[in-house]
Amino acid sequence: MAKSFKSTRRGITGALEPGEARLLRALLDDVVAMLEPETAASEDPLAALVGMSGADTEVSAPGDSAVRRLLPDAVRGDDDEALAFRRLTERSLREQKMGALRASALLLETSPVTLNDEQARLLAQALNDVRLVLADRLSIESEADAERLHEIADSKDVDDVESYLALVYNFVTWLQESLVQAMLKAARLER
Amino acid sequence: MTVGFATGTDTREEVGTVEKTDPDQPWIVVVWNxxxxxxxxxxxxFQSYFGYTESKARTLMLEVHEQGRSAVISGTREKVEQDTVALHSYGLWATFEKAGSE
Structure with missing residues (x-):
């Protein structure tokens, strides 16, 4: 079983079992694959440099509900405005997220894991994105849905794909919570 | 929002939020539950990105949780656009709008 993250003088440390680290790296890679842009990068080198997809006129709101949750509309109640903003910003957001997910997969190649503030932030972001995708696949739409799945905490509770996904979701939730608690503690000590 | 495991209950302080129309700060970022x-x-x-104190961050977080939304910062259109994308990079569900449009 993984050890929860702790804030120490050397940074934030944690330890995962090899099977847990393998599972997490596979999940991180899956989310990277979901975020790969569907259209080629803009050919305008300046636009490409600043991550502005000036020529991304093909971009529309993602069809997959999980990807739409990772890359949500920035404007509510105005689809045209939301789409115009998406065309300017979505590519760089995809790249930022893919960068955090890939960096996190690398960080989990060693155990125990020791993280500086920046690495801890990237891992917390990446685990959050993994949870958003799992939650979409598990149709977690309300706090009651999430509560219902809390009970699945042991492999003996698993009897189908959905309960396996719920077990994984609860594990990633526990891991992210422990990481964030360690980060908040570290921030308190810095003040 | 959800809790990973039981955490201590801190006392809650009154902190004014930014959902008021200020002519110099006409746009707001809204975070949704x-x-x-x-x-x-x-x-x-909220602490790390906006530099808010622990108690202000907690107040805004609870406002999102209990009221379904909270205006977490105001500023120029450029500023709120940038903050919205930054919050998306953290996986928060954020939008920007003109102050007072709700």
Missing amino acids: DPVNLMSYVSYV
Whole structure:
């Protein structure tokens, strides 16, 4: 079983079992694959440099509900405005997220894991994105849905794909919570 | 929002939020409640990204959780656009709008 993250003088440390680290790296890679842009990068080198997809006129709101949750509309109640903003910003957001997910997969190649503030932030972001995708696949739409799945905490509770996904979701939730608690503690000590 | 495991109950302070129309700060960023993001993580993002104190971050987080939305910062259109994308990079569900349009 993984050890929860702790804030120490050397940074934030944690330890995962090899099977847990393998599972997490596979999940991180899956989310990277979901975020790969569907259209080629803009050919305008300046636009490409600043991550502005000036020529991304093909971009529309993602069809997959999980990807739409990772890359949500920035404007509510105005689809045209939301789409115009998406065309300017979505590519760089995809790249930022893919960068955090890939960096996190690398960080989990060693155990125990020791993280500086920046690495801890990237891992917390990446685990959050993994949870958003799992939650979409598990149709977690309300706090009651999430509560219902809390009970699945042991492999003996698993009897189908959905309960396996719920077990994984609860594990990633526990891991992210422990990481964030360690980060908040570290921030308190810095003040 | 959700809790990963039991955390201590801090006392809640009154902190004025930014949902008032100020002619110099005509745009706001709104964060919406969702059942996945951890309460601790949302507080962490508000502290880390906006530089808010622990108690202000907690107040805003609870406002999102209990009221479904909270205006977390105001500023120029450029500023709120940038903040909205930054919050998306953290996985928060954020939008920007003109102050007073709700």
